[in-house]
Amino acid sequence: MxxxxxxxxxxxxxxxxxxxxxxxxxxxxxxxxxxPPSESVNAAKLERHLRYTKxxxxxxxxxxxxxxxxxxxxxxxxxxxxxxxxxxxxxxxxxxxxxxxxxxxxxxxxxxxxxxxxxxxxxxxxxxxxGRENIPKFVSPNDHRTCLLLGFGQSSTPYHDLILTLIKSKGYSAIRIPIENTSPPIDETMMAEVRSADLAIAFLDERDPSSMYHLGLAQSCMVPTILLTTHQNRPLNHLVPQEYQRLYLDSKNTAEGFIKIEQQINLFEEDFxxxxxxxxxxxxxxxxxxxxxxxxxxxxxxxxxxxxxxxxxxxxxxxxxxxxGPGAFSTGNTFNQIWQQHSESIDLPTLVAELGQLREAMRAEAQSPEHDVALGAVASAQSAAENGDGPGALSHLKSAGKWALDVATKIGVNVATAAIKSATGI
Incomplete structure (x- = not known):
C-alpha cells in the first residue's frame, strides 16, 4: 500500500x-x-510527514x-x-x-x-x-542527518551556540548557510545539501536577499522548517494559523527560548x-x-x-x-516503559520542586554552551513534570547528562537524582 x-x-x-x-x-x-488531534503542532512536523507520503x-x-x-x-x-x-x-x-x-x-x-x-x-x-511501486526519492539522503541553519545573523547571536549544541545533542550535523556573498544560482553542492536536509532552523530577522533566497529555496524543496524571530512585533500572516508561523524568542531570556526551540524539534520528530x-x-x-x-x-x-x-x-x-508498545506515547516507548518501572519511586510534585533547585544550582555553575543545553533540558523536564507528564520529564532528563547528575548528587536532591539515573541509564 x-x-x-x-x-x-x-x-x-x-x-x-x-x-x-x-x-x-x-x-x-x-x-x-x-x-490525531492534540494541543501542539508545528509546520515542520507536517512538512516532514508529507515528505514520507506519496x-x-x-x-x-x-x-x-x-x-x-x-x-x-x-x-x-x-x-x-x-x-x-x-x-x-x-x-x-x-x-x-x-x-x-x-x-x-x-x-x-x-x-x-x-x-x-x-x-x-x-x-x-x-x-x-x-502508481503501485514504492519508488524511493531520486536524491539520496546524507550519511548523517542534517539541519540547515538559515539567517543566523547579529539579531540571533544569543542563540547561536545554544542551537548548535542542541542539534548536535539530537544527532544532527549543522549546515550553516552564509547570509552574505552568495547569490543565485547556487552551486550543485549547496543545492544537494539543501534538498537532502532533514530539518531547517531559520531566523527571519536578517532581511538581506541571500538569507531570504535560501529560505525560499528550502521551503520550495519542502525542507521541514522551524521559523524563529527575536523581534516580538514581526507581523504574522492572518490567513495562516499561528502554530505554523514564526516563534518569538526573547534575546534576553535564552533559557526560556531554549525550551521553546527544543519543544519545536521534539514536536517535529513526533510521528503520525x-x-x-x-x-x-x-x-x-x-x-x-x-x-x-x-x-x-x-x-x-x-x-x-x-x-x-x-x-x-x-x-x-x-x-x-x-x-x-501499547503504552508508547509521543515521548517514546522507552521512556514510557522506564516511567512505568520507576513511577512509584519518583513523586512528580517532589520532582518538580527538586528540579527547580537543581536549575538554580546548575545556573550558578554553567560555563559552556553544553552546560546551557543541560540546563535547558532540566527546565524542559520540570515543565513536563508540572504538566503531569512523567515519561516526557524523563525524555528531557536524558539530554541533561552526567553534569546534571553530578550537580544533583552534590546538592542532595534525591528524587531528581534518581530520575536522571533512570533516564540516562547511568
Whole structure:
C-alpha cells in the first residue's frame, strides 16, 4: 500500500467522514496516515510527514461557510511540494474556495455513502497516478542527518551556540548557510545539501536577499522548517494559523527560548499514525466523536487516548516508527516503559520542586554552551513534570547528562537524582 497524507477535520460531525473516506482509500490500496488531534503542532512536523507520503487527500467540511485554516495549510503544503493531491469538499461549500488547478470532488453530508462509485473513481485516478511501486526519492539522503541553519545573523547571536549544541545533542550535523556573498544560482553542492536536509532552523530577522533566497529555496524543496524571530512585533500572516508561523524568542531570556526551540524539534520528530485496517478507521471515528470539541481545541491527552484506542493487541503502527508498545506515547516507548518501572519511586510534585533547585544550582555553575543545553533540558523536564507528564520529564532528563547528575548528587536532591539515573541509564 502507498501511504497518503490524510487531512480531515476533528469535530463530531466530521468523524463519520474520516472513517468513510479512510476505508475508501484502503480499498484502493492507499494507506491513510494522519495525526490525531492534540494541543501542539508545528509546520515542520507536517512538512516532514508529507515528505514520507506519496500524495495528499483532504476531506473538507463546511464550518459555517468556511474551511478549516489547518486543512488549507496542508493543501498549501502539497501544492508547494508538487505532490499528487485530491480534495473532497462538502457540496454546501463553493469550489472557488480552492485553487482551480487542483483535483476536487464534492460530497454530500447526508448521502455521501450513496456516492461510493463517484468517490472511488476519483481515488482510483489518484492511485493510478501515484502508481503501485514504492519508488524511493531520486536524491539520496546524507550519511548523517542534517539541519540547515538559515539567517543566523547579529539579531540571533544569543542563540547561536545554544542551537548548535542542541542539534548536535539530537544527532544532527549543522549546515550553516552564509547570509552574505552568495547569490543565485547556487552551486550543485549547496543545492544537494539543501534538498537532502532533514530539518531547517531559520531566523527571519536578517532581511538581506541571500538569507531570504535560501529560505525560499528550502521551503520550495519542502525542507521541514522551524521559523524563529527575536523581534516580538514581526507581523504574522492572518490567513495562516499561528502554530505554523514564526516563534518569538526573547534575546534576553535564552533559557526560556531554549525550551521553546527544543519543544519545536521534539514536536517535529513526533510521528503520525496509519490506519492499517477498516476496524482502526471505525475506532478512530468513534474516538473523535466521543472526545469531540465544537471549538476544535484538544489537549495532549486527547492524542494519547486515541493512540491507545488504536492499539491492536500488543502493538500499533506509527508512520515511520513501526510497531511499538501499547503504552508508547509521543515521548517514546522507552521512556514510557522506564516511567512505568520507576513511577512509584519518583513523586512528580517532589520532582518538580527538586528540579527547580537543581536549575538554580546548575545556573550558578554553567560555563559552556553544553552546560546551557543541560540546563535547558532540566527546565524542559520540570515543565513536563508540572504538566503531569512523567515519561516526557524523563525524555528531557536524558539530554541533561552526567553534569546534571553530578550537580544533583552534590546538592542532595534525591528524587531528581534518581530520575536522571533512570533516564540516562547511568
Amino acid at each position: 502507498q501511504p497518503v497524507y490524510f487531512a480531515h477535520g476533528y469535530r463530531e460531525r466530521e468523524a463519520p467522514f474520516a472513517a468513510f473516506f479512510g476505508k475508501l482509500l484502503r480499498k484502493q490500496s492507499l494507506l491513510p496516515s494522519l495525526d 500524495g495528499l487527500v483532504a476531506i473538507v467540511s463546511n464550518r459555517d461557510s468556511a474551511v478549516s485554516p489547518h486543512i488549507r495549510f496542508e493543501i498549501n503544503m502539497s501544492i508547494r511540494m508538487g505532490q499528487p493531491l485530491l480534495v473532497f469538499f462538502e457540496d454546501t461549500l463553493s469550489p472557488d474556495m480552492f485553487p482551480k488547478q487542483i483535483p476536487k470532488r464534492r460530497f454530500s453530508a447526508t448521502s455521501y455513502f450513496r456516492e461510493v462509485r463517484e468517490h472511488l473513481h476519483a481515488i482510483s485516478s489518484l492511485e493510478d497516478y501515484i 499514525v496509519s490506519l492499517d485496517s477498516d476496524s482502526e478507521a471505525d475506532q478512530y471515528a468513534n474516538q473523535l466523536a466521543s472526545i469531540s470539541s465544537h471549538s476544535g481545541e484538544y489537549t495532549e491527552e486527547t492524542r494519547l487516548t486515541i493512540i491507545r484506542e488504536l492499539t491492536m493487541g500488543d502493538k500499533y503502527t506509527t508512520g515511520q516508527a513501526g510497531a511499538v
